[in-house]
Amino acid sequence: MTSVEEQARAGWARLMGSGGAQDRAPGQIVPADLPAPNGLVATGGRGHVTLSWEPVPGAIGYAVHRATASSGPYEPVDHGGGDVLAVPHGPYADTTGEPFRQYWYAVAPLSTVTSMGPLSVPAVAAASAGAADGLAEVAVHVAADVDAGPLHRPWRAMVGSEHLSHLLCEDTTGGRPIGAELTEALRRVRDELGVQQVRAHAILCDDLGVYKVVDGRPRLDFSGVDRVYDTVLELGMRPVVELSFMPRDLASDPSRTVFAYEGIISPPRDWEQWSWLVRELTAHLVERYGLDEIRDNWWFEVWNEANLSVFWSGTPEEFWRLYDETARAVKAVDPGLRVGGPASAAVGWIDDQLARTSPVDFVSTHTYGSPPLDLRPLAGDRPLLWTEWGVTATHGSEVNDTVFAAAFLLRGMRSTSRRVDALAPWVASDHFEELGRPPRLTHGGFGLLTVGNLAKPKYWALTLAQRLGDTELPVALSGDGAAGLVEAWAARSGDGTVTVLLWNATLDHAKADGDPELDRAVTVDVTGLPSAAYRLTHWRVDATHSNIAALWRTISEGRDWPDERQWAALREADRLAEVEPSRVLEARNGTTALAFDLPMPAISCMELVPMP
Template sequence: MRMIWVGAVLSVVGGLSAGAQVATGDAVKIAVHAGERTGKYSPDWNFFGADEPNYITAPNGKKLLRELHDLSPVPVYFRPHNLLTTGNGDGSLKWGSTNAYREDADGKAIYDWEITDKIFDSLKDAGVRPLVEVGFMPEAMSTHPQPYRHDFPKGDVFTGWSYPPKDYDKWGALVEAYATHLKARYGAETDTWLWEVWNEPDIDYWHGTPEEYDRLYDVTTAAIRRVIPAAKVGGPSATGIHVGKSEHMLRQFLEHCESGKNAATGEVGAPLDFISYHPKGSPKVVNGHVEMGLGEQLGSVERGMKVIASYPKWKQTPIIMTEIDPEGCAACKGPQNGYRNGPLYGVSVAEAMARSYELAKIYGVNLQGGVTWAFEFEDQPYFAGFRELATNGIDKAVLNVFRMYGKLGGDWVKTESSGELGVEEIIRDGVRAKDDVGAIATRGERAGAREVDVMVWNYSDEDVAGAAAKIQMTIDGLPKGTVQVEEFRVDEAHSNAYGVWKRMGSPARPSAAEQGELEQAGKLESLGAASRVKVKGGGVGVPMMLPRQGVELVRISW
């Protein structure tokens, strides 16, 4: 049962979830002003990606793609690595391949789109749009081809695929043939896709100079645009942004696109429809528990926006953070990454996405998207600690946070929270001294109904038990009459298949019945039936006890 009040009248009384700690101290007051619209809501969360493109075609991969499509009416994009990497199409950790390019004994190109077609067909069948990351270097074209395939986690992963081409003309011809094939197979849909050149050229993903990356960018975008003139192209997909190498990479790239000599056309500048970079956090184990690094992650978001805002030509160019994650390696396991099985991963995403909107508004830049670098891994144990959205067909708690984000729409409305930390405070100090209890809200229409959707979080960097937040939330600016109130929750006890799996005894091979129970537990859970409430004084109240590392979505509709 939940508590709902109207004006000063308490209409339903309820209690805490089982296992939640009792809140102490003053209640957090959250006010949602549904009549005060603050701008058009544009989703930034609807982008996903992975190192391993071949997992897209696996049964669990196809299932998950359909779930991503179903998150929301807005288009969902998927960004895979390794779309031009040489190999037989087998996937493994941090590896994938398509064998798109080989050469005969005379050095003539052999193009093979069979594996590529399976990947793009799976995306098309699910209704998911590609964010085509053009890379990596085929073995026959690499300036340093051997060794080529790595064996992660053993040895160096940055092998022959990470080097520049021996012949930029051959590279341009490959990209043009690739775009031509995709255009012929998928038609006008390719005009809606996004095209990004390479990945993280400021580190060992690119064994070339920044200037060589500029050349690669020029040749690649020119080849794409010859085939698909309306193609939206972007880069440089730099890490961070951090002070030093990655900031230099971004700045020199923006300056090249504005005033440098184009290596493909000989003209001044290069096309740039979106700017990409990769903010990451850095969790660590402190005193036996995980301590997240949200401040570091948001600091990287901010530095990238500051750099872009400093260039008048590029300040309003869409920004897509083509990887934005709590840490840097989806396929890496270890005690510092164990949080990824449960709700802490989800609440950290909820906060990072919300705060990225806030930073974009502060710096006056155009945030279009943030790619969550997580999908699913094949042939791995259940809940192995990877950064993934699902494990063996079972959705993790983080996917339910995206289901919450999918319920937002329309316009932003003003929200205030007495428990919310300032974004600059988080960047400076993290979220350690006290929990951050904040909210965002939108107002829109869907299926003929008007609605206000409010996302509330209770986040701490510290992965330890803590008191629930006692929250008194009011939503004003509502019309006279009655409204329907629905509540959805992600926390240790709700929408968390990992908790159910642990209570089962952590079975390595769940039975069919257990698998079904776990798949059901992976869905977004509501807190009871929807309630009909009469509006008094222009508003309603929804109090809640929100556990630490919990997220709640409240929908008011009429």
């Protein structure tokens, strides 16, 4: 291994160790048995450098490196997401450099997040800065008469939620009823976004009274679980049964807790009792809801992020014993029930999970700050469930309420289309109390919806994605920032409606509030249209459209929570905004074209409905 490659591995080790993502010290990155990527091309543009390369078979992702000289040292590009900063594929737009400064780039493949292959042959480029000739341009071409296959909608599979006992809470936050609004938030994501399942922690915690020792004898009570699961099913959803945390009377160390609601994170003091609890709960669910229902539609996930000491006070060996005991207990009820994990932070422990001799029916993991990596080389034909995912793992970060986060969601959903079984945004609602209940309306909560169930830009992003038809259409992009900054997703509905969804975004958190250098002038041409005229509706999510946080900043008058007048104003504005009035477009020779400016960050959605 060359000194340059050793430097690259050391840089990746520092980056992986510095963010606290996996409770490991730097220096544990090992060589991967993968070749270096071929064909790296670096293209300088206004405000960015876009990198593209040929994919490496067997790679789950790529670590992008940069140097100020061809000889190095090559350091990983840190775009500020704070988790695993690898990307699943190119193109990648680096917006973190200085304009007009040449950088040498190299890309290394990953076989796991701690196993890196060699660097590619470097490519050199520099970002430019703006001139007086207007915005840089991107062209988007959509072929409306070509079938690119069924549209896959990863957001429909699953969403995250605060622990489900919160559905029963009769307290208020900001004057709003917690349980009722969380229930309504789940109803909205089911009815409006098509989400089918909800994942939450702590179904075994003491607030639901599942396991108690009375007069020296263990007793089980599943009535609390029944209440919350019945509520979920009444909403038209199904729960992911995350088997956590430890009941107090079964915990080896009840003092080890996490979150404001004090979920106990220690191993069990009696492994046989733990297995009995899991087996009896599983049998109860099968009896209550039916074997076919549970076998075909439910997932049993073991614990949450045990590779972080904040969620598991035991050793790794004790966690794997927990997994093995749990999997056997679930399968003892019926071998066809689906159990898996490791539900890890930052894509950790995947190889360890797949090495188990006990059943692993699906692979689940989490990441924040980047699109999910491509775990198919590791998982084989097992379902892949990203049971937590988002723009940042930091609760209370302002970025959660922004248009930047909304465009990030679309980038991830488009990236994972047809390669994952679930990509679950974390979480549905700002009614969330892991670190304490919300202190104000816009506080950087993880929710798609605020307290009060106002739609954040993230919610509108998924609403627009939901408008896409069932037949995907091929899209070709060209120009300055095409596919690295500006991306597009297009589809056709059964009635001939063509919907084109575009976003302009970077992964660079330092640019979350925007950067004029990254704004673009976009031209969209659609060919192969069978009708002579179409009704155009053009929705926008940006700094001034479909942005409840921006409106609240202007009318809050220093208040943490709205008064009745302000609630009324917010609800009046709580809708998708059109960037221009609806109008009729002619399609000459089956072609029509649109031109508009697209800031960064921003989302545009154009819907072309055929006129009779």
